[in-house]
Amino acid sequence: MGERRGLAVLGGGKMGEALLAGLVRRQGADGVVVCERHPERGAELAARYGIDVVGFEEAAARSRVLLLAVKPQDLPALLERLAPSVGPGHLVVSIAAGISTATVEAALPAGVPVVRVMPNTPALVDEGMSVLSAGASAGEAELDEAEALLSTVGRVARVPEYQQDAVTALSGSGPAYFFYLVEAMVDAGVLLGLPRALTTELVVQTALGSAVMLRESGEHPAQLRDAVSSPGGTTIAGIRELERHSVRSALIAAIEAAARRSVELGRADGSR
Numbered sequence: 330m331g332e333r334r335g336l337a338v339l340g341g342g343k344m345g346e347a348l349l350a351g352l353v354r355r356q357g358a359d360g361v362v363v364c365e366r367h368p369e370r371g372a373e374l375a376a377r378y379g380i381d382v383v384g385f386e387e388a389a390a391r392s393r394v395l396l397l398a399v400k401p402q403d404l405p406a407l408l409e410r411l412a413p414s415v416g417p418g419h420l421v422v423s424i425a426a427g428i429s430t431a432t433v434e435a436a437l438p439a440g441v442p443v444v445r446v447m448p449n450t451p452a453l454v455d456e457g458m459s460v461l462s463a464g465a466s467a468g469e470a471e472l473d474e475a476e477a478l479l480s481t482v483g484r485v486a487r488v489p490e491y492q493q494d495a496v497t498a499l500s501g502s503g504p505a506y507f508f509y510l511v512e513a514m515v516d517a518g519v520l521l522g523l524p525r526a527l528t529t530e531l532v533v534q535t536a537l538g539s540a541v542m543l544r545e546s547g548e549h550p551a552q553l554r555d556a557v558s559s560p561g562g563t564t565i566a567g568i569r570e571l572e573r574h575s576v577r578s579a580l581i582a583a584i585e586a587a588a589r590r591s592v593e594l595g596r597a598d599g600s601r
């Protein structure tokens with residue numbers, strides 16, 4: 330079993346494809362297969378990335394790493410079908426929000442190493458953030474192996490598993506919050522009479538430039554914001570409105586709600 334080298338992506342949806350696309354772009358399609366419930370979707374991925382679409386049994390026979398990329402609610406059924414083909418020579422990597430390594434391990438034969446990962450969709454453009462935690466049968470070697478895989482599509486961090494719900498709310502869901510902010514800013518530009526295409530360019534480049542500044546300067550965001558806010562100027566007039574509308578507090582509440590939902594998804598029935 331230890332001889333296997335391939336990678337199987339089980340569930341070729343949005344996140345499965347984002348990881349698949351990045352990995353194939355970096356390492357080629359050799360040894361990569363996908364399992365997908367919807368045949369049309371499978372055919373689309375096969376054509377786009379030059380990979381084989383196979384069943385669970387063949388995926389397990391051909392692959393060392395089994396990347397679980399179905400929705401948390403679909404994971405129990407998938408694990409039940411996958412379990413007979415899996416053994417300790419596999420490395421199971423689960424990206425399902427909220428689902429603990431203990432839950433995945435309990436559905437598989439004893440001793441199968443499981444690593445839980447929270448990735449995000451910017452993996453599509455090699456700017457992903459993936460956060461790893463080891464299950465009971467996984468050690469440094471398995472974390473290193475998962476890290477080698479995920480680092481082809483962005484940055485990687487490791488946390489103790491109890492922090493994964495907070496991570497899910499921040500970097501897993503985070504892209505949606507930035508997209509939401511961008512949408513709102515573009516609406517504002519349109520309201521002020523700017524053409525939508527120009528407005529979008531202004532906002533997207535501003536978002537990108539600000540993100541690069543944050544990463545490269547290492548400065549506190551408040552310091553960078555101060556540098557934009559001239560005394561008696563335009564920026565501080567805008568900031569006052571953000572404060573008046575409790576935007577900071579709304580963001581904190583949103584991220585708290587996302588983390589709570591991650592905890593709920595981890596319950597056997599995903600109930601609220």
Ligand SMILES: NC(=O)C1=CN([C@@H]2O[C@H](COP(=O)(O)OP(=O)(O)OC[C@H]3O[C@@H](n4cnc5c(N)ncnc54)[C@H](O)[C@@H]3O)[C@@H](O)[C@H]2O)C=CC1
Pocket residue numbers: 339340341342343344345364365366367370398399400401403406407424425426447448449450501502
């Ligand atoms: N979308 C995102 O930004 C992120 C998603 N995740 C996690 O990734 C997982 C997938 O999420 P999405 O890609 O957004 O969902 P999705 O619904 O786009 O993709 C799931 C895919 O799995 C397929 N599928 C379901 N059951 C299957 C089965 N038994 N066999 C083969 N294929 C099967 C579906 O047909 C679908 O194409 C979830 O567990 C989610 O928590 C994690 C981080 C970020």
Ligand SMILES: O=C(O)[C@@H]1CCC=N1
Pocket residue numbers: 426497501502
């Ligand atoms: O919304 C979700 O549940 C998934 C997990 C993190 C991002 N998307």
